[in-house]
Amino acid sequence: MYTRSLLGFAVTLTLALSARVAFAQTPNLGKPISPADIAAWDINVLPDGSGLPPGSGTPADGARIYAAKCSACHGPEGKGGVNGRLVGGDPIKIIDAEKTIANFWPFATTLFDYIRRAMPWPKPRSLTNEEVYALTAYILSLNKLIGENDAMNAQTLPKVRMPNQDGFIVRFPDRTP
Amino acid sequence: MTMTPSDRAERELKNLEAVAGNGLLHRRAFLRGGAALAGAMTGYTLVPSASGQQLADDAWSLVPGVTVPDYGTRSRFEKNVVRTLSNPKGEPRTQHARTPHHLLNGTFTPNGLHFVISHAGDPDIDPDKHRLVIHGLVKQPLVFTLDALARYPMVSRMAFVECGGNSAPLFSLEPIQASVQALHGLVSCAEWTGVPLSTLLDEAGIDPKAKWIVVEGGDPPHVSRSVPLAKAMDDAMIALYQNGERIMPGNGYPMRLLLPGWEGNMNTKWVRRIQLTEGPGMTFYEARTYAPVLPGGKAYRFYFIQEVKSFITHPSPGLALKGPGFYEISGIAYSGTGRIAKVMVSADGGKSWAQAALQQPVLNKAFTRFRVPWRWDGGPAVLQSRAWDEAGYEQPTRAQLVAARGETTRVPAVTGFPSQHYNAVTSWSIERGGEVKHVYA
Numbered sequence: 001m002y003t004r005s006l007l008g009f010a011v012t013l014t015l016a017l018s019a020r021v022a023f024a025q026t027p028n029l030g031k032p033i034s035p036a037d038i039a040a041w042d043i044n045v046l047p048d049g050s051g052l053p054p055g056s057g058t059p060a061d062g063a064r065i066y067a068a069k070c071s072a073c074h075g076p077e078g079k080g081g082v083n084g085r086l087v088g089g090d091p092i093k094i095i096d097a098e099k100t101i102a103n104f105w106p107f108a109t110t111l112f113d114y115i116r117r118a119m120p121w122p123k124p125r126s127l128t129n130e131e132v133y134a135l136t137a138y139i140l141s142l143n144k145l146i147g148e149n150d151a152m153n154a155q156t157l158p159k160v161r162m163p164n165q166d167g168f169i170v171r172f173p174d175r176t177p
Numbered sequence: 178m179t180m181t182p183s184d185r186a187e188r189e190l191k192n193l194e195a196v197a198g199n200g201l202l203h204r205r206a207f208l209r210g211g212a213a214l215a216g217a218m219t220g221y222t223l224v225p226s227a228s229g230q231q232l233a234d235d236a237w238s239l240v241p242g243v244t245v246p247d248y249g250t251r252s253r254f255e256k257n258v259v260r261t262l263s264n265p266k267g268e269p270r271t272q273h274a275r276t277p278h279h280l281l282n283g284t285f286t287p288n289g290l291h292f293v294i295s296h297a298g299d300p301d302i303d304p305d306k307h308r309l310v311i312h313g314l315v316k317q318p319l320v321f322t323l324d325a326l327a328r329y330p331m332v333s334r335m336a337f338v339e340c341g342g343n344s345a346p347l348f349s350l351e352p353i354q355a356s357v358q359a360l361h362g363l364v365s366c367a368e369w370t371g372v373p374l375s376t377l378l379d380e381a382g383i384d385p386k387a388k389w390i391v392v393e394g395g396d397p398p399h400v401s402r403s404v405p406l407a408k409a410m411d412d413a414m415i416a417l418y419q420n421g422e423r424i425m426p427g428n429g430y431p432m433r434l435l436l437p438g439w440e441g442n443m444n445t446k447w448v449r450r451i452q453l454t455e456g457p458g459m460t461f462y463e464a465r466t467y468a469p470v471l472p473g474g475k476a477y478r479f480y481f482i483q484e485v486k487s488f489i490t491h492p493s494p495g496l497a498l499k500g501p502g503f504y505e506i507s508g509i510a511y512s513g514t515g516r517i518a519k520v521m522v523s524a525d526g527g528k529s530w531a532q533a534a535l536q537q538p539v540l541n542k543a544f545t546r547f548r549v550p551w552r553w554d555g556g557p558a559v560l561q562s563r564a565w566d567e568a569g570y571e572q573p574t575r576a577q578l579v580a581a582r583g584e585t586t587r588v589p590a591v592t593g594f595p596s597q598h599y600n601a602v603t604s605w606s607i608e609r610g611g612e613v614k615h616v617y618a
Contacts, residue, residue: 030319
């Protein structure tokens with residue numbers, strides 16, 4: 001948090017104007033790379049759904065995969081175990097409230113992106129895209145954010161409305177010097 | 178009657194005017210008081226050496242010493258100067274290693290003591306196989322090897338890196354008794370050397386539609402954050418060296434993104450990919466984790482800047498005072514919005530303040546060491562520091578911060594993160610016996 005006196009204002013402007021060092025000639029030692037060669041790393045999924053791969057998965061498919069690959073840490077049906085729960089969560093009223101998918105996450109696309117890049121914790125990047133869709137569908141349906149037969153894919157996932165989507169105050173860029 | 182040097186020093190000290198309550202002396206008291214005073218200020222030289230103990234050559238000076246090692250490590254007597262680990266067995270959860278600020282001095286953090294947060298352990302990266310890809314809204318996607326980057330024009334700068342969750346225990350409704358390491362150990366400062374990111378982005382050719390970069394690490398969770406392109410083009414760096422040697426594995430070996438002054442988690446370690454995009458990715462860490470909840474339940478999104486902050490490291494909990502006398506109060510100040518302009522120190526819980534001396538050079542977005550001489554009379558005292566930066570930002574008091582950001586409803590674990598971005602004043606209470614406690618004042 002900050003408080004600020006008027007005195008510093010002029011200094012901020014000076015900072016903002018400080019130009020970056022520009023090299024007239026740069027080495028150009030990067031090698032061109034084709035989208036096909038980047039594909040295995042090209043895993044960002046944005047809120048508008050860009051980056052979502054082909055494929056589809058249902059909550060029922062997800063339940064089976066979840067039991068085999070996730071429940072040891074996150075508990076049966078996502079209720080929590082040695083690691084955090086993936087279902088439920090009271091509305092957030094206090095600063096130290098538990099953040100959950102249902103009470104906090106603003107975008108469903110983040111769930112797909114995060115499971116695909118980071119889970120299961122001991123074996124990240126081991127899931128197929130179909131499996132990630134299915135697990136995403138399963139977790140969303142456990143949280144009653146989609147119907148229990150709703151398939152998740154590149155068209156349906158970005159349309160899922162998360163309860164806390166409007167629960168944020170954007171701080172950038174007001175504090176960028 | 179003849180006067181010994183220590184008598185003289187004592188007299189000079191008595192004549193010194195305190196500049197603030199409870200014994201705070203002028204920041205240049207050392208310089209003004211001269212050598213005798215400087216000697217006295219260490220606190221212990223005033224005691225006359227009446228023991229009559231005679232000096233003798235020490236055993237280690239009478240035999241050849243150990244062979245010089247090819248990679249130096251500190252003395253075996255310094256073994257207790259270590260980071261504290263939140264997850265020493267590497268269980269499946271995040272690991273934190275905190276910097277022992279109370280056992281260090283100066284402004285650089287030695288590489289082995291730089292704080293680390295690792296979400297799934299430190300990857301064991303082969304530098305010859307590591308790649309950095311730049312793609313997305315660019316004219317030509319590019320891939321860089323470490324060898325290639327090592328041939329680029331480089332820049333060096335000091336910069337602190339601070340976890341957005343550093344100091345989070347101070348959100349507790351009651352002060353948690355813990356060391357400065359436990360409370361503020363998730364910030365460190367190093368000299369970073371590497372290639373300006375703007376050079377690499379320019380080479381790839383930035384599409385005018387691009388406004389963000391989404392940056393990803395080559396660690397197991399492939400930690401990913403979105404950074405405004407403006408910051409990437411300003412002072413961002415692909416850092417290859419940390420305090421002169423290659424980056425430590427825990428700090429991103431062989432390369433990391435450095436975003437001076439911005440939230441630690443955004444300074445992507447083990448960086449392997451940068452995608453230029455129109456909008457932010459809303460990744461796990463920005464959409465969920467580093468979005469501090471405000472009183473009432475809304476949360477801040479994109480709290481990028483580590484705001485102006487300071488805390489006293491000497492004395493601090495665990496470093497008890499050894500009787501009344503003279504001490505140097507010293508600590509660290511830094512700001513994500515520029516150089517430190519001023520640090521004020523109080524010994525009476527904020528009633529009166531003395532201006533601290535700032536160790537030169539004072540660098541942009543780097544640690545600044547501040548120091549104030551102090552005469553402790555043995556009575557209760559509450560030490561505080563408060564910093565200002567050149568952009569005019571002022572470190573808030575705890576009351577100001579809590580009014581805006583709230584506090585917890587119960588006492589959290591000292592290793593917990595009830596919220597983030599705590600930069601308010603820290604208070605240390607000096608008890609009668611010299612013990613130092615964490616208090617809210």
